[in-house]
Amino acid sequence: MAAAIKTAIMQSVEPAVRHAPLATITSKYDDTRKMKALEWHGTKDIRVIERPVPKVTDPNDVVIKVTATAICGSDLHFYLNYTPGMQKGDVVGHEFMGIVEEVGESVKSVRIGDRIVASFDIGCSSCTYCSNHxxxxxxxxxxxxxxxEALYGHRSAGMFGYTHMTGGWDGGQAQYVRIPFADTNTLKVPDALPDKKALFLSDILPTGWHATEMGQVGEGQTVAIWGCGPVGMLAAQSAHYKKAGRIILIDQEDYRLSHAKKHMPYVETINIKNGTALSQLQQLVLNGPDCVIEAVGFHYAKNPLHKAQMLVGLETDPSEILNEMIMAVRKGGIVSIVGVYVGLTNGFNIGAFMEKGLRMAGGQTPVQRYWPTLLPLVEKGELDPSFVLTHEVPIDDGPKMYKVFNEKQDNCVKVILRPN
Structure with missing residues (x-):
């Protein structure tokens, strides 16, 4: 199935490009120093490899010594080889933080010794999208x-440790990482804030917050969230901070729903093993939620027809969850998508979407936009993302923890790796 998905995407386009990157993607390395890093080598094949330490390559770079890095749910897309554009030897991981060890001559806001979190998305601060929007x-x-660019009409930002569809940047599941445009893509964090709280400012807390921003979640509203992984849980926490009246988490894993309920007693839960999300929501919420949030992603097809179409390359992304959300949300409501989708889907219920007068928003999170809001909230304890953490291990255990996380063993919700 994974090969068919990638083939369908990669063969459906003709190469084109509008802009050349302003940063050097391939780092220079110090061959006299070695580090451990997690590399992708194929389906379910993550390896701990010794490789050279990266150096400052452009004047606006920094290099950090990584103190904590996490495995993200979206990392499972390349782990299962669903994501196009992966190459053997790619260093993976996009949630990381550490101590600055080397600083480029043009960097203004970061100094050697600073403790920083990196954004998973890589901005430049000077293009129209960064500077104006x-x-x-x-x-x-x-x-x-x-x-x-040919597939989507435009290109997204580069992303650390993901795929060559997003630039092919070395990732953060390593002992050292080079960060370009450091003044834009790093956040200094106080020493008093522990890694387990600061680290999640790299991605999953801003992404959960972003889901509620796109969904325009406000006081008294009802929010239903498909996916009770770390992002879904932090979307629930964000909605609660914004004084949502009811927050309903939907999943098929009891341990995830129980974990969420233990740490967020204000949430309601639905297990789809007890009936469809739609049927259970219709019993719980008379007119439907004001906002529905997709925090699952593209590779969880349930219907045999969608599985077959994905297998032979007739679609890359199933529309099942999106259609369920469209049917469930109230008339005039909002569909917010932060789960990863990559290509084409069949059977999308455009009629219900139009006739119900719905709005839809989606996209990768502009992490840096939310830092000025979220860091103070985390420092004051008004938001605490650390409750999602269930496992903390050395980087040498990284390959094993990918397997544990993917197979939902040991009640695993979120993994932190310690490289140094």
Missing amino acids: KLYSSCDNTNDSKKQ
């Missing part, structure tokens, strides 16, 4: 993928 995840200058 604060849409750092849509940066024009950090991704050179011709395939992505």
Whole structure:
């Protein structure tokens, strides 16, 4: 199935590109120093490899010694080989933080010894999307993928440790990482804030917050969230901070729903093993939620027809969850998508979407936009993302923890790796 998905995407486009990146994607390395890093080598094949330490390559770079890095649910897309554009030897991981060890001559806001969190998306701060709209995840200058531009009409920002469709940047599941445009893509954090709280400012807390921003969640509203992983849980926490009246988490794993309920007693839960999300929601919420949030992603097809179409390359992304959300949300409501989708879907219920007068928003999170809001909330304890953490291990255990996380073993919700 994975090969068919990638083939369908990669063969459906003709190369084109509008902008050349302003940063050097391939780092220079110090061959006299070695580090451990997690590399992708194929389906379910993550390896701990010794490789050279990266050096400052452009004047606006920093290099950090990583103190904590996490495995994200979206990392499972390349782990299962669903994501196009992966190459053997790619260093993976996009949630990381550490101590600055080397600083480029043009960097102004970061110094050696600073403790920083990196954004998973790589902005330049100077293009229209970064400077005028604060849409750092849509940066024009950090991704050179011709395939992505031809497939989507434009390119997204580069992303650390993901795929060559997003630039092919070395990732953060390593002992050292080079960060370009450091003044834009790093956040200094106080020493008093522990890693387990600061780290999640790299992605999943801003992404959960972004879901509620796109959904215009406000006081008294009802919010239903498909996916009770870390992002879904932090979307629920964000909705609660915004004084939503009811928050309903939907999943098929009891341990995830129980974990969410234990740490967020204000949430309601639905297990789809007890009936469809739609049927259970219709019993719970008379007119439907005001906002529905998709925090699942594209590779969880349930219907045999969608599985078959994905297998032979007739579609890359199933529409099942989106259709369920469209049917469930109230008339005039909002569909917010932060789960990853990559290509084409069949059977999308455009009629219900139009006739119900719905609005839809989606996209990768412009992490840097939300830092000024979220860091103070985390420092004051008004938001605490650390409750999602269930496992903390050395980087040498990284390959094993990918397997544990993917197979939902040991009640695993979120993994932190310690490289140093």
